[in-house]
Amino acid sequence: MANTIKSLRSPLGRARGLGSAKEGAHHWWAQRLTAIALIPLTIWFAYSLASLAGGSYADFTAWLSAPINATLMILVVSVAFHHAQLGMQVVFEDYVSSHALRTGTIIAVKFACAAFAALSIVSILVVAFGR
Amino acid sequence: MSSSAKSAIRPLSPHLQVYRLPLTAILSITHRITGIGLSAGLLLLAWWLAAAAYGPDAYAAYAKVAGSWLGYLVWFGFSLALYFHLCNGIRHLFWDMGKGFEIAQAQRSDKLVIIAAIVLTVLTWLAAM
Numbered sequence: 001m002a003n004t005i006k007s008l009r010s011p012l013g014r015a016r017g018l019g020s021a022k023e024g025a026h027h028w029w030a031q032r033l034t035a036i037a038l039i040p041l042t043i044w045f046a047y048s049l050a051s052l053a054g055g056s057y058a059d060f061t062a063w064l065s066a067p068i069n070a071t072l073m074i075l076v077v078s079v080a081f082h083h084a085q086l087g088m089q090v091v092f093e094d095y096v097s098s099h100a101l102r103t104g105t106i107i108a109v110k111f112a113c114a115a116f117a118a119l120s121i122v123s124i125l126v127v128a129f130g131r
Numbered sequence: 132m133s134s135s136a137k138s139a140i141r142p143l144s145p146h147l148q149v150y151r152l153p154l155t156a157i158l159s160i161t162h163r164i165t166g167i168g169l170s171a172g173l174l175l176l177a178w179w180l181a182a183a184a185y186g187p188d189a190y191a192a193y194a195k196v197a198g199s200w201l202g203y204l205v206w207f208g209f210s211l212a213l214y215f216h217l218c219n220g221i222r223h224l225f226w227d228m229g230k231g232f233e234i235a236q237a238q239r240s241d242k243l244v245i246i247a248a249i250v251l252t253v254l255t256w257l258a259a260m
């Protein structure tokens with residue numbers, strides 16, 4: 001009997017997106033676009049992380065002040081925080097049923113992601129340009 | 132009355148306490164858990180970068196934690212979560228194109244995702260050594 005189900009795709013999944021999409025399509029597209037951008041960026045980041053994680057101040061700042069590394073690092077933090085913020089929104093939408101609490105937590109996460117992204121980018125620039 | 136063929140094949144939501152989740156379902160929730168964990172990990176990255184910007188003293192406080200075995204464990208875990216989420220994310224992108232939805236295909240890509248995530252994590256740390 002169970003064999004009669006051939007696909008994991010639900011009838012709802014097949015119907016979704018065929019009607020009016022409003023702004024949900026933009027969220028969906030932005031999540032995918034940032035995901036694609038993050039594939040090369042995070043592979044580069046994972047390798048850098050493994051190389052530098054326990055390293056010294058001198059090593060890390062010398063590395064980060066190379067323009068290519070500063071540039072890629074700015075891209076990593078801006079795209080990753082944006083993707084994280086979009087993703088966490090979906091998680092809260094799924095689990096927090098109170099409208100007020102849900103909206104409040106989503107706003108808090110979005111503000112926090114923007115703040116930490118700004119801190120990260122400014123920090124990279126401070127290291128890159130020197131104090 | 133309820134025994135028509137149509138109602139018999141309707142998929143039901145699993146009762147989580149009695150139903151053993153298939154691997155595909157475990158990977159699905161793992162994608163979400165790693166996404167949350169990676170978001171938290173970005174805060175550590177912000178700490179790292181800010182410590183470098185504030186100077187040697189701030190950096191020493193960061194390096195004391197990051198250079199410990201616990202620090203390495205956290206960053207290693209971050210990289211494993213990242214590679215899992217990345218490989219499973221690529222699978223999501225194929226699903227978005229309507230590819231790989233058959234159960235047999237999904238079961239094969241389950242294993243591919245797990246193996247690729249582990250191999251990439253190990254290769255990354257070996258290459259960086």
Ligand code: HEM
Nearest residue numbers: 035038080084087088090163166167169170217220221223
């Ligand atoms: C530091 C990096 C990353 C963070 C913090 C992050 C975080 C998240 C979060 C919180 C979600 C929401 C999870 C959910 O709704 O269940 C998500 C979803 C997603 N992520 Fe990432 N992610 C990162 C990297 C990546 C990469 C490299 C890819 C590569 C393909 C990717 C692909 C996706 C996709 C396709 C989704 C949507 C899944 C769905 O619709 O259910 N992510 N991510």
